Structures are given as C-alpha cells and as structure tokens.
Amino acid sequence: MPPLVRYRIPIIGHTFSYLFDSVEFFAQCRKEYGDIFSLYIWGQVRTFVGKEHIHEVLAKDDVFSFKEIIRKKIPGDAMYAEGFGDSRYNIMVIKEYISKRLEIYNERMQTSLHSSIQKYFGESRESKVFHNLHYPLNKVVAALIANIFVGEEEAKNDEVIATFAEFTSDMAIFLAIPPILDFIYPGLQDYINRIPVRLGLYNPAAKHRNILVKHIKKQVDKRLKERKVCQDSWERPNDLIQEFIEEKNFDPNNIDCAAIADKLAFIIFASIITTSRSCTNAFIDLASRPEYIQELYEEQLQIAKEADKSGILPFEALDKMKKLDSFVKESLRLTGDVVGNPHLVLKDYTFSNGLQLPKNHVVDLYFDDICQDKSLQGPNPKSFEPFRYVNKNSPASKISKDFTVFGGGKHACPGRFIATTQIKLFMHNIILKYNFRTESGKVEEKLRIGPMTFPSACGVIFEKRNATN
Numbered sequence: 001m002p003p004l005v006r007y008r009i010p011i012i013g014h015t016f017s018y019l020f021d022s023v024e025f026f027a028q029c030r031k032e033y034g035d036i037f038s039l040y041i042w043g044q045v046r047t048f049v050g051k052e053h054i055h056e057v058l059a060k061d062d063v064f065s066f067k068e069i070i071r072k073k074i075p076g077d078a079m080y081a082e083g084f085g086d087s088r089y090n091i092m093v094i095k096e097y098i099s100k101r102l103e104i105y106n107e108r109m110q111t112s113l114h115s116s117i118q119k120y121f122g123e124s125r126e127s128k129v130f131h132n133l134h135y136p137l138n139k140v141v142a143a144l145i146a147n148i149f150v151g152e153e154e155a156k157n158d159e160v161i162a163t164f165a166e167f168t169s170d171m172a173i174f175l176a177i178p179p180i181l182d183f184i185y186p187g188l189q190d191y192i193n194r195i196p197v198r199l200g201l202y203n204p205a206a207k208h209r210n211i212l213v214k215h216i217k218k219q220v221d222k223r224l225k226e227r228k229v230c231q232d233s234w235e236r237p238n239d240l241i242q243e244f245i246e247e248k249n250f251d252p253n254n255i256d257c258a259a260i261a262d263k264l265a266f267i268i269f270a271s272i273i274t275t276s277r278s279c280t281n282a283f284i285d286l287a288s289r290p291e292y293i294q295e296l297y298e299e300q301l302q303i304a305k306e307a308d309k310s311g312i313l314p315f316e317a318l319d320k321m322k323k324l325d326s327f328v329k330e331s332l333r334l335t336g337d338v339v340g341n342p343h344l345v346l347k348d349y350t351f352s353n354g355l356q357l358p359k360n361h362v363v364d365l366y367f368d369d370i371c372q373d374k375s376l377q378g379p380n381p382k383s384f385e386p387f388r389y390v391n392k393n394s395p396a397s398k399i400s401k402d403f404t405v406f407g408g409g410k411h412a413c414p415g416r417f418i419a420t421t422q423i424k425l426f427m428h429n430i431i432l433k434y435n436f437r438t439e440s441g442k443v444e445e446k447l448r449i450g451p452m453t454f455p456s457a458c459g460v461i462f463e464k465r466n467a468t469n
C-alpha cells in the first residue's frame with residue numbers, strides 16, 4: 001500500500017492541512033514520502049499520485065475511472081433516465097459533430113463573440129471597472145456553446161443562455177457540499193445528498209431540462225416543416241440538434257425532445273464552466289501583467305489584417321496566434337489546482353513501482369508535481385512566462401507528459417480544441433478592442449478553496465482603444 005502520511009488528530013487526520021495549507025502541505029508530503037502517498041481526509045484514506053505515475057492512472061481506464069466519481073457524487077441517474085449518458089457516445093458527439101466541424105462554426109463563434117463583448121463591455125471611451133469577470137465571461141462562453149449545440153436562433157434567447165450558463169453550477173452543488181458526514185461513515189454524504197433528488201423534492205436539473213426541451217421542440221418542429229416545404233432548396237442548419245435529428249434512430253413520427261435535451265446535459269456540464277473559468281483566468285493573468293499586452297496586441301493587429309469587412313477571421317488565422325496560444329497555455333498550466341481529477345479504482349491494482357491499491361479506493365492527481373516541476377517545465381517553473389511555448393510545437397490543446405490540464409490517455413478531454421479556440425478568439429478580440437489592467441495595479445491571485453482555485457473577483461479597468469493605441 002502507498003505510505004500513509006503521519007497525522008496527529010484522530011478522525012480529522014489531514015483534513016485541515018488539505019483545506020487550509022494545500023500548496024505547502026502537499027510539497028512537504030511529496031518530499032518525505034515520494035510521488036505516491038495517502039492522506040486521511042474527510043474520514044477516508046485517499047491516495048495522491050505525482051508525476052512519475054500520473055500517466056499510469058490516465059492510461060489505464062479499465063482500472064481508474066473519473067466518470068465513476070462523478071456518477072457517485074452527482075445523482076445524474078436520479079435526474080435523468082439515462083444518467084449522464086454513455087461516455088463513448090458523448091465523446092463521439094464532441095469529436096465528430098463539433099471538433100471535426102469547428103471550421104464550419106468559425107464565423108458564428110466570432111459573430112457571437114463580437115456581440116457578447118459589445119453587450120457586456122460596451123463601446124464607451126471612458127474607463128470602466130468590472131469586478132467578478134467570471135460572471136459575464138460565463139455568459140459569453142454559454143452563448144458561444146449554445147450557438148453550436150442548439151443553433152443560432154435559440155442561442156440568442158436569454159433564457160437559453162442562462163440555462164447553459166447556470167446548469168453546471170446548479171449541478172455542482174453536489175460537488176461543493178463538504179462531505180462532513182463521511183467522518184461518520186465513508187460515502188454517507190453522497191448517499192444523503194441523493195435522497196431529496198430520489199424523493200423528487202429537489203432536482204437542480206429540472207428547470208434547465210424544461211427550458212431545453214421547449215426550445216429544442218420549437219426547432220425540431222420548425223425544421224421538419226421547412227424541410228418538407230422547401231425540399232431540395234432547404235438550407236440545412238449546422239448544430240447538434242440537427243446532428244441528432246439525422247441519427248439513424250431518430251423517428252420523426254415519435255419525436256422525443258426530452259431525450260435530445262438529455263443528450264446535451266453532460267456535454268453542457270463538462271463544457272461551460274471549465275472553459276469560462278480558463279478564459280477568465282487567462283484574461284486576469286494578462287490584466288495582471290500589462291507589460292505583455294503590447295506584444296500580444298501587435299500580433300493580433302497583424303492577424304486582424306486577414307479579417308473580412310465584418311471583422312471575421314478565416315479559420316486558419318487561429319494557427320497564427322502563436323504568442324497568444326503560448327500565453328493561454330501558460331495560464332492553463334498555472335491554473336493553481338494543487339490536486340484534482342479524482343479517479344475511482346475499479347479493481348485491485350499494482351503500480352509499476354510495486355505499490356498496491358484496493359478496489360473502490362480513490363486516487364487524486366497531484367497536478368503541482370507536473371505543472372511546477374523544473375525537469376518538465378524548464379527554468380523557473382513557478383513563474384508566469386507567457387512566451388514559454390513559442391516555437392516549441394506545443395499548442396495549448398496538446399496533451400503531453402508535462403501538460404495534464406486536459407487529462408490524458410483515452411479519456412483526455414475531447415473538448416480541448418473547441419475550448420482553446422474559444423479562449424483564443426475571446427482574447428484576440430478583447431486585446432484588439434480594449435486596454436486593460438487590474439484595478440490594484442498588482443498581479444491578482446486566484447481564489448483558493450482547499451486545493452482548488454477559482455478566478456479572482458478583482459476589479460479590472462477597461463479602456464476602449466483609439467484607432468492609434
């Protein structure tokens with residue numbers, strides 16, 4: 001078994017150090033116990049795996065499962081007939097229906113971004129201070145993703161954008177409840193959390209599901225009717241609804257819009273807050289370091305020459321944002337989560353170094369051990385070096401042994417291409433349009449809750465650029 005780090009207070013074990021001193025505490029454990037060690041947290045022994053063995057966890061999906069942890073924590077099975085759906089199908093949807101067709105969505109994503117930036121940040125030449133930028137940026141990303149999932153028309157509806165924006169945080173309540181009852185019996189908290197959902201007393205998904213069903217029904221009815229009338233001259237809409245309508249098992253005589261809404265649920269859950277959080281972090285990381293804005297601005301100005309009259313860039317222009325891509329990747333690398341991405345052990349397992357784990361054990365990845373390691377990241381791994389990846393053939397969407405923000409192995413995030421595309425497009429536009437800096441004039445740190453981080457709620461000063469600055 002992995003070594004259990006010494007602790008003094010029975011029952012509480014390492015819970016306090018995990019919650020209130022995670023950065024130093026994990027570094028100390030790593031130094032004393034090596035790259036695999038166990039801690040006693042919330043009444044349970046959990047194992048943390050560092051850089052030498054993280055890839056074993058990510059590669060062996062017959063042994064380690066992230067999805068099973070989500071299933072245990074979020075009662076998707078009690079809210080949806082099919083739970084959170086079949087993960088192979090979810091991956092296929094993202095790869096085949098979205099990533100391979102990103103070019104088709106290019107113009108729409110940019111148009112959506114232009115209007116969202118205008119809506120939330122405005123055209124005024126006077127400087128303005130915005131606080132808590134994660135809130136508007138979550139809506140910006142929600143509108144972008146809704147556009148691809150339910151189409152251009154429905155994505156303009158505020159109700160739809162609100163559902164896309166709020167779905168994950170409403171569901172994440174189950175992840176946010178501290179598992180205090182696990183001190184009494186491991187797993188008790190998840191069991192109790194499920195009860196009100198099973199009894200039909202509480203269901204955070206219900207409101208969003210109804211909204212999705214209403215808008216999907218409107219589109220499906222409209223499209224089937226128009227296709228019949230227009231026949232060959234009908235212009236096929238591009239979005240996930242249309243993809244689902246064209247699947248073999250879709251029956252136009254027995255349309256189940258709830259089933260279509262349920263197909264979207266997990267993908268909405270996985271896509272929006274992850275992307276908006278990273279987008280907000282990248283933006284505040286740059287506002288914190290205004291000395292890099294000019295260099296990035298010059299790159300964006302050069303690329304903007306390829307835009308058409310409406311300011312839409314060709315899809316290939318994204319590949320030319322070399323410095324911006326590196327900046328985004330550095331921001332992702334320094335997200336600041338010390339540990340995370342828990343996996344359930346599905347069967348007894350022996351690591352390549354001989355340490356053994358029993359079935360049903362939980363293993364977390366020790367991210368800092370990769371993200372802040374000199375041998376993997378090069379000199380000054382703790383400092384933010386925005387152009388670290390320029391000319392390294394290492395784009396932000398690339399998973400590798402030294403970059404596990406999108407996981408790795410078979411279950412590496414299939415949405416990473418769309419996520420990085422959206423973050424870069426947002427940053428490109430915001431850099432071209434505004435000058436910005438933190439209100440404090442300092443580097444703003446993320447909000448830390450235990451080993452996890454959230455975007456800073458700090459003030460950022462926006463000033464609309466003149467044509468000359």
Ligand code: HEM
Pocket residue numbers: 066067087090091094098266267270271272274275278341404405406407408410411412413414415416418419420
């Ligand atoms: C910056 C944004 C994002 C980050 C940091 C992120 C991170 C991750 C990570 C670490 C995993 C791996 C979990 C594992 O180890 O099994 C994952 C899986 C997943 N992500 Fe993302 N993600 C992001 C955006 C997206 C987007 C935009 C989508 C959808 C369009 C998406 C869909 C998924 C799905 C469906 C899975 C599960 C894959 C599977 O079961 O094999 N993600 N993501």
